Amino acid sequence: MAKEKLIVLYGGRSAEREVSVMSATNVVKSVDYARFSVQTVFIASDGDFYRGELFDAVPDAPLLDNASALANRKISPALLTELGDVVFPVLHGPQGEDGSIQGFLEILKMPYAGPGILSAAATMDKLVSKEIFAQIGIPQVPYVGITDGVISDEKIAEINEKLTYPVFVKPANMGSSVGISKVNTAQELLSALTEAAKFDSRIVVEEGLINPREVETGALGNGDAVEIAGPGEVANSGNFYDYDEKYKNDALTIDVPAHLPEDVAAAIRAYAAQAYKAVAGTGLSRCDFFIERATGAIYLNEINAIPGFTAFSMYPLLWENRGLTVREQITRFVELGKARFAERERHLAN
Ligand SMILES: Nc1ncnc2c1ncn2[C@@H]1O[C@H](COP(=O)(O)OP(=O)(O)O)[C@@H](O)[C@H]1O
Ligand SMILES: [Mg+2]
Structure with missing residues (x-):
């Protein structure tokens, strides 16, 4: 052949x-x-x-x-x-x-291979994805959205009223922490918003958790047939796991699986599956969560449609831990992509 x-x-x-x-x-x-x-x-x-x-x-x-x-x-x-x-x-x-x-x-x-148009687009925009997760009742930190690049006095007042500092200011459509800042006081808010607005006119401002645990799951499958591996934990992430830290800091360690009670891990996997289905997930994605240290509360942070796939990345490690080699993972991504293609062609032919 x-x-x-x-x-x-x-x-x-x-x-x-x-x-x-x-x-x-x-x-x-x-x-x-x-x-x-x-x-x-x-x-x-x-x-x-x-x-x-x-x-x-x-x-x-x-x-x-x-x-x-x-x-x-x-x-x-x-x-x-x-x-x-x-x-x-x-x-x-x-x-x-x-x-x-x-x-x-x-x-x-x-x-x-990988996510289709809808799941990729919906998860790339942190504001759209938060609105979808809110609809299906997945816990998230409180947030305020800006959709038109306009940093008005009313928006600043709304942020100060609804959220408790520190807050994170994020351009809706970036990734790898580009344009994101952690803001400790109301006085610093305007400059952080101005920085984020350089990257996108859609901005998310969300309540910051204090040094939360960061745990991540690997979704694999098309739609309802999704399976979730993990969670694994990104340990020693410090207070703000930024672009350089994510890829260049040796202190960052990945624990697979995360040391969590089985019921907590199962709850996280269930949220991940729900969130993945809600954004019409196909192929694969990584669903990332925070766990608040003081309360144990779980919050969905975001879905990364095409997660890092380096030799040290969370996604391939999570699935290796479930018994699927990286080679088998790639073959599976291709098979899932071809299955979705065949299905789409059938629909288009009708
Ligand atoms: N609400 C928050 N509370 C605490 N830490 C946060 C919060 N939002 C983001 N962070 C920190 O910033 C990092 C990057 O934010 P994230 O929303 O995941 O953006 P990116 O798309 O760049 O990965 C997170 O991994 C976490 O370390
Ligand atoms: Mg992230």
Whole structure:
């Protein structure tokens, strides 16, 4: 049987480009080469697509991450249809996990691994996702949303009235803590809002928990058939687990599974499944929670549609702990993507 050609799409325009390169490196190392050959396609920071290497076995050289030397490899994005059978967008952040690349692949009529347009778009926007989680009654910290980039006196008054400091100010559509600040007093609020507004006109301001435990679960499956692995805990995250800490701090440790009583772990998995279904989850996602140390209260923080997939990332570790190797995880992502593609084609044909 001829091998299936898997396109691994990585890099991208977002600030999380470097993480994408690390995640894609792990994917390319772990793929089942008895079943797949891998065509890499790199998206440079300006959004241009470049044809990378074609691998039939685990590569020993690092993946392309500087497109400038390879100007002759620039391709039209639509050429993906000729380069492979199925795509795994290993992209994080805006234009990678917000539904745009997913929509493009649907227009190209290509099956792809990972979340579909709706779940990617809904979970990328922290405000939309919070409103959905509120609808289905999943506990979250109190929050106030700004939807038009306007930092009015009325909004500031509303924040001061509804929330207790410290608060976190977050652009709705970023990721990896870009543009996020922790605000300890009302005096610092305006500058934090102004900073967040540079990144997005939609902003979430939420009540801050004091040094909460941070636990994360791995969702795998299409829709109601989802299974949840974990939770695992991100330990030593300090008070504010920011972009550099997430990827560069050696002190950060990952505990899989998290040391929690089984009923607490089960409650977290149940919330994760509920939240994933509510955002029309498909393929995979990581659902992240806080546990308040003083009270033990559980709060859903966010869903990451395409979570970090490096050799040290929570998602692959959670599923390895459940007995699924990284190789098997990738094969499963592809199978789930193909199943969803077949279903969509059936619906479109009617
Ligand atoms: N309400 C909160 N209370 C306490 N810590 C928070 C809160 N919101 C965010 N944080 C801290 O900031 C980090 C990044 O926030 P998060 O909403 O997860 O954004 P990102 O999309 O960048 O991952 C969290 O992992 C946590 O360490
Ligand atoms: Mg997060």
